Amino acid sequence: MVGHCSCMLFETHGIPCRHIIYVLRAAKQNELPRHYVLKRWTKNCKKEVVYDADENLLEEKGRTSMDTGVKMLASDMRKEMEDIFQQAGSCMHTMKIINSKFQKFVDEVKLEFPTNQPSRFEELEHFTGCTIPSQVNICRQLIIALRVESKESGDTQIREVVTRRKRRLRKRKMKGLHVCAGHAKS
Numbered sequence: 001m002v003g004h005c006s007c008m009l010f011e012t013h014g015i016p017c018r019h020i021i022y023v024l025r026a027a028k029q030n031e032l033p034r035h036y037v038l039k040r041w042t043k044n045c046k047k048e049v050v051y052d053a054d055e056n057l058l059e060e061k062g063r064t065s066m067d068t069g070v071k072m073l074a075s076d077m078r079k080e081m082e083d084i085f086q087q088a089g090s091c092m093h094t095m096k097i098i099n100s101k102f103q104k105f106v107d108e109v110k111l112e113f114p115t116n117q118p119s120r121f122e123e124l125e126h127f128t129g130c131t132i133p134s135q136v137n138i139c140r141q142l143i144i145a146l147r148v149e150s151k152e153s154g155d156t157q158i159r160e161v162v163t164r165r166k167r168r169l170r171k172r173k174m175k176g177l178h179v180c181a182g183h184a185k186s
Helices: 009-013 018-026 065-088 092-112 120-128 140-175
Strands: none
Touching: 065 092
């Protein structure tokens, strides 16, 4: 039995809506028909090959037994660390000892196995194609010249902003829009 609903939840999101489920219950069907079970909801959804829009085969990184072994070892280590935290309880002294020993361990691992990941600056430099200078020298005369220009033209700029605000307020009043008295003072 295939039902269609005007809410179109199944057609848009792939989820059978309550209307379709009520119709199936009324028809005394205990299982959802295969039509409503999409591939993405099945157990074998990742085992099938996937193609992109141009019909090119998309390959995913295959999992090896080494990957599962590493994951199991990491899981065991997490479990042991959690057990250590449980044993320490809420004692601050014990937690400080655990933290200091853990930091020593982290430092040893970082020394033994340095990461090859670039820093954020190196990544940004690589992305932009140019180096970021470590120090920037600004000419003092240029700063003074900019201040003088802003002081000279500052008065006219402030006047222009005030007149623009007044024009906007007049337009709002002409359109019949409500203008708050506190905002009309500017």
